[in-house]
Amino acid sequence: MKQCPRCRTSLPEQAKFCINCGAPQAASAVKAPEFQLDFDKDLSEQLSALFFAELRKRVEEENLAARFQEYSERAYTSGFRDTIQRRAVLLESQIHTLYSNLEHTGADLDRHIRFFCEELLDQFIIQHCKDLNAVELPEAILQHQKQIWSPGDLFQISMDYLDFQNEQETVYTDFLAMPIDKLRNAAKAFLFSERTDERIFFICDLSLLGNCKEGFALTEKALYWKSPLEKARRAGLDQLYDLRRKENWITINEFFFNANPALNIKMLKLLKGIQLRFSQDW
Numbered sequence: 291m292k293q294c295p296r297c298r299t300s301l302p303e304q305a306k307f308c309i310n311c312g313a314p315q316a317a318s319a320v321k322a323p324e325f326q327l328d329f330d331k332d333l334s335e336q337l338s339a340l341f342f343a344e345l346r347k348r349v350e351e352e353n354l355a356a357r358f359q360e361y362s363e364r365a366y367t368s369g370f371r372d373t374i375q376r377r378a379v380l381l382e383s384q385i386h387t388l389y390s391n392l393e394h395t396g397a398d399l400d401r402h403i404r405f406f407c408e409e410l411l412d413q414f415i416i417q418h419c420k421d422l423n424a425v426e427l428p429e430a431i432l433q434h435q436k437q438i439w440s441p442g443d444l445f446q447i448s449m450d451y452l453d454f455q456n457e458q459e460t461v462y463t464d465f466l467a468m469p470i471d472k473l474r475n476a477a478k479a480f481l482f483s484e485r486t487d488e489r490i491f492f493i494c495d496l497s498l499l500g501n502c503k504e505g506f507a508l509t510e511k512a513l514y515w516k517s518p519l520e521k522a523r524r525a526g527l528d529q530l531y532d533l534r535r536k537e538n539w540i541t542i543n544e545f546f547f548n549a550n551p552a553l554n555i556k557m558l559k560l561l562k563g564i565q566l567r568f569s570q571d572w
Contacts, residue, residue, distance in 0.1 A: 302531045302543045309524060324400045333385060337378035337406065344407040348415070351535045352424050352555060360422055361415075368418040374410060381406050404566055409435045412559075425552045428453040431559070439567045441510050444527075445491045448508050451560035457553055460495040468493070472502035479503045480516035482524070496549060506549070513542065513561070520546055530565040533558060 292301055292315070299310035306315055327336050342362060349358050365371050381402065388398060412435065416427050430450035439447060445463075454461045462468040476493050479502070483490075489510040496505040496517075506515035516522040523545045534541050539548035540558050548554060 305531070305543075306529065323397075325403045327385075327399070329389075333382040334375065334378040337381055337403070338374050340403065341374050341378075341407055341410055344411060345414075348411055351558075353537075354422070354424055357422055361419060364419055364422065365414065368414075370414050370418055373413075377406060377410060401566065405437055408562070408566070425555045426456075427556070427559070428456075434563070437567070439563070444508070444510060444564075447563075448491055448560060451563070452553065452556050454492075454494075457550070459549065459553065460500065462493045462495070463491070465490065465493075472500075476502045476505065476507065480505070480522040481507045481514045482522065483509060483511070483514070485511070494549070506547070515542075515547055517546055517548055523547075527564050528568050530561055530569045533561050533565060 292305070293299065294301055294308040294311065294313055294315065296313040297308060297311040299308055301308060301315065307313065308315060325340060327333060342365070345361055345365075346355075346358050349355060349361055354361075365374065384402065385399065388402065412427075412431055415423060416429055416432060420426065428450060430453075434443075434447050434450065462472075465473060472495065473493075476495075481490070481493065491508045491510070493502065493507040494505045495502040497503050504516045504518055506513065508514075510527075512524050512526045514522070514524050523542070525542050525545075530543065532541070532543050535554070535558055538551045538554070539546060540554045541547065542561065547557070549557065
């Protein structure tokens, strides 16, 4: 991490503005390409191999590394290997078209490959690996496999990804019906939006006493959250730089976030989808 030169707040390396004082930060080094392809060899075979490499990362991320062989074998026994190969051939054609235009960069290639991997992984894991998964992921996720998400769609997308109806946490989406004292507590504790017209999609109460002094909220602009014994945090939807799973919690731009093990995985998937489509890092 780096420090803001004005207020000394710790910031992710990729941060363009300070989350505390708003000061602009020095530009980071150019991001290295995430995926490396050899254009002198068969691209579809390389893309198929990348799918399995990303599958390994996905199962390791969900603490299922010991079951990778079962997932890999399932890709063949389920017939999904044929789907991977067909999609790889299609993407190979798109890549050759993309790179015939010098206006496109390595970031464009990374984005196309990331969509290829993430969409196929979701389809495979949700539809063919239910008995292997540690967390049951909602099939509704699959209807959002498109490269463009509009901000107006994010409410329904977040509801489908986070699948609150199968979680025990208290979630508010109707703020006229939400107890006013809890709404005030959330606003004071962590939902410190700078704009009064910022649309709030939901507020999730994670406090032990049910007073909404701890929890998280998603708006059209950012994710806001407060964990026990931690400072309140904000991550702009266009500034999601680093998303990781650590044991039974996750980190968002290197800051601790924890709801419950299953909801953490769903949140990580949602934020990665938002990062791919909205983050300036791409």
